[in-house]
Amino acid sequence: MRGLAVSLLGLWLVPLVALAQQPADYNTITSVNVSGGTVEISGSKKPDFNSFTMTDPPRLVIDVSGAVFKDVPEELPVGNGTVTGIRTQAYGTESSSIARILIGYEREVETDIQTSGNKLVVKVLGSGGGAVVAQVTPSEGQGTSAQGATAANTQAGSNAQDAARAAASDREAQEKAVKAAADAARAEREAQEKAAAEATARAKADADAEKKRQEEAQAAAKRQDEERRASEQAAAAEKKRQDEEAQAATKRAEDERRATAQAAADQKRQQEADAKTAAEEKRAAAQAAAEERQAAAKTAAEQKRAAAQTAAEAKRLKDEERQAAAQARREEQQSAREAAADQRRQRAAEARERREQAVAARESRARPSQGSAAAESRESGGGAVSSRRKTMTQIGFQQQPDSSRVFVRTNEPVRYTVGTSGNQVVLELENTRVVESNNTLPLDTHFFPSAVSRVEAFSGAGQTVRVVIQLKQGVRYETRQEGGLITLDFPRPGR
Numbered sequence: 001m002r003g004l005a006v007s008l009l010g011l012w013l014v015p016l017v018a019l020a021q022q023p024a025d026y027n028t029i030t031s032v033n034v035s036g037g038t039v040e041i042s043g044s045k046k047p048d049f050n051s052f053t054m055t056d057p058p059r060l061v062i063d064v065s066g067a068v069f070k071d072v073p074e075e076l077p078v079g080n081g082t083v084t085g086i087r088t089q090a091y092g093t094e095s096s097s098i099a100r101i102l103i104g105y106e107r108e109v110e111t112d113i114q115t116s117g118n119k120l121v122v123k124v125l126g127s128g129g130g131a132v133v134a135q136v137t138p139s140e141g142q143g144t145s146a147q148g149a150t151a152a153n154t155q156a157g158s159n160a161q162d163a164a165r166a167a168a169s170d171r172e173a174q175e176k177a178v179k180a181a182a183d184a185a186r187a188e189r190e191a192q193e194k195a196a197a198e199a200t201a202r203a204k205a206d207a208d209a210e211k212k213r214q215e216e217a218q219a220a221a222k223r224q225d226e227e228r229r230a231s232e233q234a235a236a237a238e239k240k241r242q243d244e245e246a247q248a249a250t251k252r253a254e255d256e257r258r259a260t261a262q263a264a265a266d267q268k269r270q271q272e273a274d275a276k277t278a279a280e281e282k283r284a285a286a287q288a289a290a291e292e293r294q295a296a297a298k299t300a301a302e303q304k305r306a307a308a309q310t311a312a313e314a315k316r317l318k319d320e321e322r323q324a325a326a327q328a329r330r331e332e333q334q335s336a337r338e339a340a341a342d343q344r345r346q347r348a349a350e351a352r353e354r355r356e357q358a359v360a361a362r363e364s365r366a367r368p369s370q371g372s373a374a375a376e377s378r379e380s381g382g383g384a385v386s387s388r389r390k391t392m393t394q395i396g397f398q399q400q401p402d403s404s405r406v407f408v409r410t411n412e413p414v415r416y417t418v419g420t421s422g423n424q425v426v427l428e429l430e431n432t433r434v435v436e437s438n439n440t441l442p443l444d445t446h447f448f449p450s451a452v453s454r455v456e457a458f459s460g461a462g463q464t465v466r467v468v469i470q471l472k473q474g475v476r477y478e479t480r481q482e483g484g485l486i487t488l489d490f491p492r493p494g495r
Contacts, residue, residue: 028044029067030044032076038122043120057084062100064099083105338389392465404445426469451475477489
């Protein structure tokens with residue numbers, strides 16, 4: 001009992017940390033029961049523990065990781081001839097709490113520790129049994145149950161109380177002994193310090209010899225460590241080789257199994273394909289017969305439709321011929337009217353030109369010192385042309401050796417005018433129309449090495465066609481008309 005008290009006093013020097021909060025994943029220890037030489041520790045989950053023994057006096061220490069106590073007393077005196085008593089304590093932080101159970105024995109014993117569900121059972125091997133002398137359930141609700149158990153075993157309860165009183169008396173005596181031992185230890189320490197001063201020289205020699213022995217031991221340990229590592233590496237290499245051979249054998253077996261399954265599947269697909277081919281040939285024969293019947297019926301229907309279309313086409317042609325004749329008559333009448341109107345306009349234009357020439361002659365005679373008149377910004381072209389409405393049939397752009405050409409083609413000669421405004425040249429065709437819409441699409445020529453950037457034709461006012469030529473820069477140009485072809489030649493930039 002004296003040794004147990006000293007050991008318990010030493011254990012209480014470990015810093016205790018009170019757990020203000022018990023997380024739900026902790027192992028909560030709720031009871032410690034003693035039955036003879038067997039101690040049963042009950043918790044809320046399977047215990048994770050470490051254990052070690054101590055001597056003088058004999059005792060067993062069990063540390064349960066991640067655990068806390070609930071309603072378990074810090075000290076439980078037993079004294080049943082095998083177990084002297086039990087102390088409990090919790091320490092550590094919230095993230096790593098440890099519940100320690102210290103079991104004191106009357107003598108050196110051999111123990112067996114096993115887990116059973118959420119319980120940890122510590123048994124003493126060999127002789128060491130006795131009656132149940134304590135059960136740790138000190139909560140208020142469990143106190144009544146403990147008292148009932150005591151009443152049921154009156155003799156065992158009396159022994160426990162006597163043992164508790166004896167333990168308390170023994171603890172007081174032990175505390176006095178501890179104090180006396182401390183005084184003796186101080187005196188002994190002083191004597192030892194004096195003896196240590198006298199033995200310094202001998203200690204140094206011994207230390208040098210010990211250092212040499214340690215160096216030799218370290219060298220031997222190093223050689224042993226190297227040999228161990230070499231052995232471990234060889235074992236690892238052998239294990240790796242064996243694993244690779246096992247994997248290769250497994251892979252070969254799996255490949256053979258797959259090949260067998262694939263062959264069976266291929267055979268099954270071939271059989272299904274043969275059956276499908278036979279069915280398709282049968283369907284093809286039936287479909288060919290049906291298509292032949294449909295073709296015969298379709299040929300008869302097409303012949304009937306062809307006859308009807310021939311009759312309708314003949315009727316349509318007759319109607320178109322009548323419409324064409326009527327259109328031709330209307331166009332001849334319109335041409336006659338336009339020709340008369342052109343003659344009137346031509347006579348009026350000729351009279352206007354004669355008047356303008358006469359006025360210019362008079363002004364020239366009246367102001368001879370002013371020089372010649374300025375050049376006009378517009379040019380006109382076209383000799384004698386018919387009064388019929390003309391049609392612009394083509395507009396295009398060509399690259400010449402020294403120039404770029406814009407050309408306009410009509411179905412017959414046409415009267416035209418050419419004007420310049422900034423970097424634009426406008427060619428206006430009189431009494432002309434554009435029939436095809438493609439001739440009104442713009443021509444983008446900016447990527448050519450030419451002064452011309454864009455050419456576009458569109459219908460103007462008064463039955464005219466305007467051809468707008470956009471230039472990159474203002475340059476001289478030449479205009480010609482040969483039959484139904486009008487050309488405008490622009491020198492290339494830098495020439």
